[in-house]
Amino acid sequence: MTRLSVNINKIATLRNARGGNTPNVCKMATDCERFGAEGITVHPRPDERHIRYQDVLDLKKIVTTEFNIEGYPNKEFIDLVLSVNPDQVTLVPDPPEAITSNAGWDTVNNKDFLIEVISIFKAAGIRTSIFVDTNLKNIEGAKETGTDRIELYTEPFATDFPNNPKESVRLFTIAAEKAHELGLGVNAGHDLSLENLKFFNENVPNLAEVSIGHALVADALYFGMENTIQMYKRQLK
Numbered sequence: 001m002t003r004l005s006v007n008i009n010k011i012a013t014l015r016n017a018r019g020g021n022t023p024n025v026c027k028m029a030t031d032c033e034r035f036g037a038e039g040i041t042v043h044p045r046p047d048e049r050h051i052r053y054q055d056v057l058d059l060k061k062i063v064t065t066e067f068n069i070e071g072y073p074n075k076e077f078i079d080l081v082l083s084v085n086p087d088q089v090t091l092v093p094d095p096p097e098a099i100t101s102n103a104g105w106d107t108v109n110n111k112d113f114l115i116e117v118i119s120i121f122k123a124a125g126i127r128t129s130i131f132v133d134t135n136l137k138n139i140e141g142a143k144e145t146g147t148d149r150i151e152l153y154t155e156p157f158a159t160d161f162p163n164n165p166k167e168s169v170r171l172f173t174i175a176a177e178k179a180h181e182l183g184l185g186v187n188a189g190h191d192l193s194l195e196n197l198k199f200f201n202e203n204v205p206n207l208a209e210v211s212i213g214h215a216l217v218a219d220a221l222y223f224g225m226e227n228t229i230q231m232y233k234r235q236l237k
């Protein structure tokens, strides 16, 4: 069954709006786990606009499920991840000014860089995943980097899904099959939601994990976090 990792970036966005500690990011992570989340994902960005580096250190002490840290592997990020030693690190190619992730790695042109960074994390015993689109060249390139998994960048699926569900998922099915054939684990994320998750999960084989934040936290405003997590998990059955 596909595992649900809850991305709590947006809890930190709300906390940061007032400068205090409400809502408490660590308490929310613990509660998400209690409500059924099988992992906690954070994506500290260089400007710390939501998750701060200190949050990552604090979360390490209390997360009991899978802890997944996403981000661009500059020196500060690499040092942070090594000091925290999470279960998984997901490398994304975002430039510092990106509003949100909007592309996967060009694994062919960044091959040497990715090999170097991935070897650092693997030497520390941290599972690695790299954020990629469905271009098979990038999936094959991912294999060359030595990564354990890929994370499929699902925003194009989420955008196209309402108009043409079958076509929106087609390349994702092929990419996941290819990754599996190459021995790579398959994660997915970005703009997955209650509306599109079931269809994605049913049509993308060998999906190990989805990380979901923006839509899930928005849904929690209506349904409450406990109900929302259960609703998302039902889509993954």
Ligand SMILES: CC(=O)[C@@H](O)[C@H](O)COP(=O)(O)O
Pocket: 009, 010, 043, 045, 070, 092, 099, 100, 101, 131, 189, 190, 213
């Ligand atoms: C890699 C990915 O798709 C997510 O980490 C996403 O970028 C969330 O980041 P924001 O919460 O900053 O939009």
Ligand SMILES: NCC(=O)COP(=O)(O)O
Pocket: 007, 041, 070, 151, 188, 189, 190, 191, 192, 211, 212, 213, 214, 215, 216
């Ligand atoms: N890796 C994707 C993620 O963690 C959450 O993305 P989103 O659901 O906030 O778009």
